[in-house]
Amino acid sequence: MQRWDMAPYIEAIDSQQSSYFIIQSVCDILRIRWESTRSRTKERALLMMDKLVQRICDPSLGVAQRIPFCFGVYSPTIPALRKEYGELLVRCGLSGEAVKIFEDLELWDNLIFCYRLMEKKAAAVELIKKRLSEMPNDPRLWCSLGDVTNNDACYEKALEVSNSRSARAKRCLARSAYNRGDYETSKVLWESAMALNSLYPDGWFALGAAALKARDVEKALDGFTRAVQLDPDNGEAWNNIACLHMIKKRSKEAFIAFKEALKFKRDSWQLWENYGHVAVDVGNIGQALEAIQKVLDMTRNKRIDAEILKRIMIEVERRASTDHSRSPMTTNDDNCADQSCTDDCGVDGLNESRHADSGLGRSRETEYLVEFLGKVLRRIVQSDCGADIWGLYARWHKIKGDLRMCSEALLKEVRSYQGSDLWKDGDRFKSFAQASLELCKVYVEISSSTGSVRELHAADMHLRSIIKQASSFADTEEFRDLQTCLDEVKMKLQSPPVAP
Incomplete structure (x- = not known):
């Protein structure tokens, strides 16, 4: 269950005048985890966590109070709870307080991270070297030293001591190669890193970006596709997939990808504009006109793409001329004088009726597109527009017969x-x-x-x-x-x- 699904059950426990210690504690933990994700309640969650840790660590609570239902609920251990408290302090910007907890728990990676946030580089390096003197073959420590000193040699040392099995070291080297413009090397390193740990959405996205810079379109498309498989809410990855399909002239795939991207990036007029072009390619004129309308809304009528409007006008003119030249289809029931003739003509009459309804539907759709296009053009000509738009506006009036x-x-x-x-x-x-x-x-x-x-x-x-x-x-x-x-x-x- 999601955290918000648990909210009514937590409220039910909190509304009781008394409840067992272990159940109340777990409910408090669930409430803290939920409220810590929201900016308005993050501070309250921090205070609740502070009180909860003090209450659990209080030695005055005897076994008789702690033992009921302890085997029926999942409650974290005291060290795990204190670690969670320290991470919450870091998210709230209280790194100094978190340092004390991580030192007590000997969580060196978290402690090094806090030193980096506090910009205490010397203290971080001293701690890492002290730990390396005790554990010289720990690749995580070498990677942490590389993060602090920005030295690729530390990452290479991490690969050496791990027999090239450190995915973190390869990711760090890949980022470093990307930042200095060596995109081909970055792509190879990202491929190697993702082969070690494939459940890393940001890594697949970075692989796609590096491959795109290296002009490897197929590998870039594969990277972004794997990224959205692990994280379907990644709008930037969906947008890149759509653009790559546009490059390869795959309009249908690009149209689907743009629709997914717009679910998460609806405030990007560039994305709406590209979506409009692809919609015209697949023949979805209604969606293209909606995209143009969105671009006009976001740019306050300043961004006008005359090229896509010309393509839409050509398609609308074609449909209007086709509907005008199509003759209506009717059925003649008078020719069927007896029941046998009616039975023989039943299927054909039904088919003709369906064809007639289909033609009527297409005519209504065309009329809708004509009116929608006129609405967009009227909006544009009311602002400062160029000669191309006036020409399109004239062609629209000609369709209307004015x-x-x-x-x-x-x-x-x-x-x-x-x-x-x-x-x-x-x-x-x-x-x-x-x-x-x-x-x-x-x-x-x-x-x-x-x-x-x-x-x-x-x-x-x-x-x-x-x-x-x-x-x-x-x-x-x-x-x-x-x-x-x-x-x-x-x-x-x-x-x-x-x-x-």
Whole structure:
């Protein structure tokens, strides 16, 4: 059972006016362990532990009080309880008080750790050397000396005295190699260390990081995967797995890994942005739009990825055109005059009905995506956005069938490209010319549907102005397209459309 599962039972014991000594003591230990994990109750847990240790060590309590139920509950020994008390003191920042306990219990590793926290390097080194004089072949002491002095020779000595069986020494050497940029050596050392002790999630994560730096993608993926197998709540490892799958063009695996990573790192806009790209790759447009919305929320509309919006727009346009061209499927029950015919056609009629429901479902899904995309685009255009977004907004209005709003958005796109550098930058002129062509085509469509010539005159004036100023781009394909469009507009002006 988890510690919070034990809370009601502990409360039940504490609410009793009297209970056996051993049961009350174990309940206090469980309460201390639970409350020491929370910042608000950590200090209270420390005070309770102090009183508990004093009460258990009190010699005035006789055997008659201690013996009942001592064989029915698991109670730690007094040295184990004092060690736990010392570790709690360290977590609360009272290392000086913990030193006294560890010295009394002769817990040298804990004592050395306290000296390191207190920055008493000389005292730590003196203690380690004193212990080494008594136990020169103890690899843990050599590793502790290496931790204090930052000397790799101590770790190598630990490997020597342990016959290369010290996983801690190999981990320390691997970290040292990683810090100095020797990633290949670090990867080999981490592999060797994890072969000795595989139940170490941080080690697998470090192996993945070293392999990634050494450009060994497969080994990095294996390391991060083993890390999440031991610690499924490691959001950073899930994120790295997803990114590695993206590198290897495995969109489905990356999508699953990103979903796991977002459970633990929901405040990372970079993670949401990558998730959006992978969602588009697997065809999940709804999740991609949700990811864009999250990025806008976190960055206050400052981070706008036009590339993913273009990909989403292409997919939404494709689905909308497919739904528009699909003819509805119906069943004709009148042809089945008798019962035998009805029986013969029953399966086919059911299949057709299912197909019709499926088509209706797809149409509703497409409509939902169109509205969701429009909501995102409206939010972006309300802030400061570029020409690409205005172009996407125009395409969205065209999907909705609103040519007036489409022309206004295209006009804003065209104006966004205009500037002093327009006639000197070939790429910018190309985008400007394409936007102008789309604008004039929409003007022609509006004129054909309404019978108005005002839009044709606007297209004519716009095209004449561009061709006059773009003489330096006369040999480009875009310039020729503009001239062709101008000729078509002139022909329509000579025979203006009739209102329907």
